[in-house]
Amino acid sequence: MNLSEHSSILIVVIPLIASFVNIFLNFLQRKLCYPFFVLVLGICVALSIDILCQVINFGVLRYRLGGWMAPWGIEYVIDHLNAYLIVIVSSMSFIVAIYSKDSVKKEISKAKLPYFYSTYLLLATGLFGITVTGDIFNLYVFLEIASLSAYALVAIGEKRSVLASFHYIIMGTIGACFYLLGVGYIYIITGSLNISDLTRLLPSLYESKVTLTALAFFIVGIGIKIALFPLHRWLPDSYTFAPSAVSAFASATVTKVGIYVLIRISFTLFEPKFLIEMTPLSNILIWWSTIAIFFGSLIAIGQKDFKRTLSYILIAEIGYMVFGINIGNKEGFIGAVLHILNDSLMIGCLFMIAGGVFYRIGSRNIEDFNGLNRNMPITMAAFTIAALSMIGIPPTAGFFSKWYLIVGAVKAGYLVSAVILIFSSLVNALIFFRILEKIYFTKNENTPMYNFRELPISMMIPIVITALAILIIGLYSGEIISSVIKFSLPKGF
Amino acid sequence: METSISIKPVLAIAVSAVSAFLIAITGEKLRNLRETWSILASIFKFLIVVSMLPDILCGKVIEYCLFRITSELILHFRIDALGLFFAMTASFLWIITSFYSIGYMRGLNEHKQTRYFVYFAITLSATMGVAFSANIFTAFVFYEIITIATYPLVAHKETEEAKKNARKYLAYLLSTSVAFQLTAIVLTYCLSGNLYFSKGGNLSNDISSSLLTITFLLYIAGITKAAIMPLHSWLPAAMVAPTPVSALLHAVAVVKTGVFMILRVVFYIFGVDLLKSLNLETVLAVVASFTIVAASVIALRQDNLKLRLAYSTVSQLSYIVLGAALLSPSALKGSIFHIIAHAFGKITLFFAAGAIYVTTYKTKISELDGIGKRMPLIMASFTIGALSMIGVPPFAGFISKWYLSVGAIESDKIFVLAILAISTILNACYFMPIVYVAFMKKSKDSKYNGINEAPIFVLIPTVLTAVLTLVVFLCPHPFIKLIILIVNQTFGG
Amino acid sequence: MIRLYDDLIIQTVCRIMIPLIQLFAFYVIAHGHYSPGGGFQGGCILGASFILMVIAYDINWMKRRFSEKKNTLLMAFGVLIYALVGVLCILLGAEYLNYGILNKIIPTDSVKVRALGTLIIEIGVGITVMAVMVSIFLNLTTFGKHEKGEV
C-alpha cells in the first residue's frame, strides 16, 4: 500500500473526517480542538506538496473513485494547474488557521469555537474537492459544500454579517443553480459528465445552440461565485463583516478557486478556439472584466472601512484574472495564473493585517490607523510589503503578474484594457500610500487609547510569512512559470 | 568589447544596504557608532566603485547576472564607462554628505535621525543599482526603490506641509513611473523582445514609427526624476526635506538617476540612428530648451533659497538632457561633464544654504542681508558654486557649457546656442543678487556682528566641494579621459 | 414553547405510529443498495419520527430520550462511517470507496461485498440525515435557544 498514490483523494477526505472528529473532540477534550485543526491542515499542506511533486515528475494524476472506470465513475484528475491551486489553497488555509487562534477569540464565543473549526475544515474540503475533481457534477457538489460552509462562516461574524450572509446565500444559490443548469444542458447534449470525456465529445457539437446555452449558464454562474463586477454585490458586505480569519481565508481562496473553475470550463471543457474564435464570449469577458477592474478600483477609493476597501480591490483583482485568461495569448494566461498565487498571498496578508489592527484597536476605519507604526512596527512593515505588491512595485510578486498581464494585453492589442490595468495600479497606489502616510507620518492625538504592543505571536507569524512569501515568490516567478504554469497552458497558446 | 565577470557591482550595492541594516539595529542610543557605520559604508562603497576603474579604462565591461526572474525579466548588472562615471560621482559625494549630514542633523537636533540615515543609505544603494543596470527592467526596479526610499526622507519633518509635499512627490514620481515608464517598458519588450541596453539601440527601424514615437514620449514622460517640464513640480516640493537630502539626493543622486536613465534610453534603447530617422531628438531638444528657460524664469521669482536652487536644478538638469538630444559626440561630452560639474556646484550651493539654516535659521533670500560678513567661508563657497552654475571660466560649469555649444554647432542646431546664452544670463540674474546682498548689504539685525561660522562638520564639506569645483576645472583630464571613453562606447567610434 | 396542551388522541396515535415509522425508515435504509430507497430517504423518515415526537409531546420529553449532545455526535458519526469505510478501502490497498476490496476482511465474494459496503455507507448517511433533520427542526422551532436550556 502506497499512500502517496492516494494523495489526491486523501486531501479531500482528511479534512472531511477531521471536521467531524473535531466535534467528538469538542465533547472529549476541548483544548485539543485547535491543535488538531492546525495539524490536519498541516497534513494537507504536506499532501498538496506531494501532489505537486508527483505531477511535476510523472505528469497528470488520475484517480478512479471506487474503482469505477472513467466516464461512468467519478474521476479525480490532477494536472499542473490543479496541483498549483491545491498548494495555494492548502498553504493559505494552513497559514490562516494558525492566525485564527487568537484572532477569533474576540469575535466568536468560546463554546462555538470547535464548530468554527469544523466549518472551516469543511470549507477547505469543498475547495480541495473543486480543485481535484474531474467531473462537472461532482464539482457542483463541492462548490456547494464550500459555499454552504462559507455562508455559515460569514454569518458568525459581527452583527451585520448575518444580513450579508443572507445576501450571499441568495446570490450564491443563483450562481450554483445556473452552474447546475449548465451541467444539465451539457448532459442533455452529450450524456456525459466527465471532463476529459466531454473534451472529446464536445468539439463536434460546437454548432449546437445547446452548447452555447450551457456555456453561457456556466459563465454567469461562476461569474456570480467569483463576484465579477456587476454580480459582486454579495462580496463587500460578506468579507467586511465576517470574522477576520474568515475574510482572510475566503478572500485568498474561494474566489481563486472560482477562477480555476472558469479556466477549466473555458479551456479544458471547451477548446480555447471555441471561446476565442467561434463565439464572441471571450471578447465580451475581456470588456466585462475591464469594466470590473475600473469600477472595482474606483469604488475602492471612496471607502473608509479598511476591509471594505480591500473587498473592492479584490473585485478589481478578480477582473485582472478574468481578463488575463480571456486575452487568448500565452502572456495573458501566465499572468492570470501567476496572479492567482500572488493575489491570494497579498489579499490574504492584507486581510490578516486588517484583522490584526481590529484585534488591537477595535476599529477598521482607515482614519484610526494614525501612528500605528509606533505600536506595531513588524505588522506595519508587512503591510508595506503587501501594499507595494498590490501597487505592483518590483521586486514584489505583484509586479510580475501585472507585467505579464500588461504585456499580454499589449500583444493582443487591447490597449484600453492595458491602460485600465495601469490605472488600477495607480488607484492602488493612491489608496495604500494614503494609509501608509497615516501609519508612518501621522501622530495619533489620543495616545492613551493606543497603549498596546505588537500582535500576539500566533497572529504575527502568519502575517510575516505571507509578507516574506510575497517578496521571495516574486523573485522565483520565472521558476514557477517554467516548472508549473507552462504545462498548464491551454492548447494552441 | 571585453567582458569580465565580477561580483563587485553587487558588493557596491550591498555595502550601503548592509549599513542601512546596521544603522537600524544600532539606533539612537549609540549615535556615534551609527554615524560610523554610515561613514564607513560610504568610504567602502567609493573604494569598491573606484576599484572597477582600471578595468573600465582598459575598455572592459564588468558584468554580473544577479538573478534570472523570468526569461526576460533579469536582474543583471553591466558596468560600462557611463555607469561607472555616474556611480563614482554619487558615491564620492556620499562621503562628503555623510559628514555634512552628521553636522546638520545634530546641529538642528532633528528627530528620528536613525530613520533618516537608514533611508539615505538605501537610496544610495538603489542609485548604484540604476548606474550598474544592464537592462531597463533592473533600472526600473531600482528607480522605484529610490522613489519609495526617498519618500520618508521628504516627509521627514512630519508636519502637515511636509506630508503634503511628500504626497505630491510620491504622486508625481510613482504615478508617472507606473503609468508611463512601465508602459514604455512593456512596449519596448513587445517591440523588440528584450529589455537590454545595447550599443546603438535595442529597437530596430522596421517597427511602425508611430509606436516608436509613443514609446519614446512615454519614456520621457515616465522618467520624471529628470524633472523635465511640465512634470517637474515634485522637485520644488521635495525641498521640505532636510538640506543634506536636497543636496545629495535632489541635486545629485535622484535627479541624476533620471537624467542617466534618459541617456540610457536615448543612446542604448533607441540609438542615435533611429532617433534621427524619426526626428525625435528635436522634440526632446525643444522640451529641454523650454525647461531650461522656463525654470530659470521661475527661479527668479523665488524668495526661498532652497526653492530657487531647486528651480535652478530643474533648469540645469535639462542641460544634460539637451546635450543628449543633440546626438553629437561633443554635446554628449558636455552633457556628461555637466553631470559632475552640476553635482559639485549644486551640492556646494545646497550645503551653503543648509549651513545658513543651521546657524541662523534663515531660509529666505530677503533675510540674507550681510550674511557674507558673518559667514565668509560659507558665502565664498556659495559664490564659487553660483559662478560655476553660471558658467564662468575658472569653474567646472564652463567646460560643460563649452562642449555643449560645440555640440550644438556640430549638429546644426543654432537655436540651442541662443538658449544657452539666454540661460546663462538668467542664471546670473538669479544667483548674483544673492551674492550681492550677502556681501554688500548691511545686516538688518545688529545682534550678530562678528564672524559666526557654521559647525565644523557642516563647514568643511561645503568648502571642500567648492574647492573641488575649482579643481575639476583646473585638471579635468582624468574626467575627460573617461568621458571620451564613454563617447567612444556610445557612438562606437 | 411548542407544547400548548396535551391531546390524548394525538399522543396515543403517535405512540403507535412512531415505532412503525422508524421500522419503515430502517427498511428503506436497508434496501437502498438494490431497490428504490436509501440512506437519504430513510434518514428523512427516521428524522420525521423524532419530529413527530416533539410535536405530539414536547421538546423536553423528547430530549430526555434523545439529547442534543447525542444528536450532534450522531451527525458527525454518520459522516465518519462513510468517510472511514472509504479510507478502510485505501488501507486495504484499493481505491477510495472501492468496496470490492473489503472481502479481505469480510469473508464473502467480491460482488456481495460491494453491496454490503454500500449498505454500510447508506447506514452512515441515514444516521447523519436523521440527525441533521432533527437538529434543523429543533433550532428553528426554539430560535436556537434549546442549547442553553431556555425552552
Next chain:
Amino acid sequence: METVIGKYNYWIYIALMMIGFYAMIAKRNLVKKIVGMNIFQTAIILFFISTAYKKDATIPILIKSQEVIDPAKYINPLPHVLMLTAIVVMVSTFGVALAVIMMLYKQYKTLDEDEIIEILRKKK
C-alpha cells in the same frame, strides 16, 4: 406550435424558474425570498428529471430473468441520482438560510428587508 406543446416540460421549468427568480429578487420579505429560492431549485430538478423521461419506458430496475436488455425500455437513471444529490444540497441550503433568517429575526425583530435596512441606517 410544435415548439410550445412538444417541449412543454421546458416551458414549465422556465416559468417556474422565473417565478422563483422573481421572488428572490423582488420580494422584500426574507422568507418569501427563500420560498422563491426553493421554487427556483425545484424548477431545475424538474428540468433534469424531465430530460430523463422516455416514452413507454419503465423504472431502471433490472430483473435477473431478462436476458436481453433494451435501453429504450428504461428511463435514464442518472439524472435522478444527480437530482437526489441536488435535493440534499437544496435542503442544506434551505437549512442554512432558515437558520440565518432566525438570527436576523432575533436581531431586528422583523423579516422585512426594507425595515432591516432602515434600522441599520438609523444605527449609523
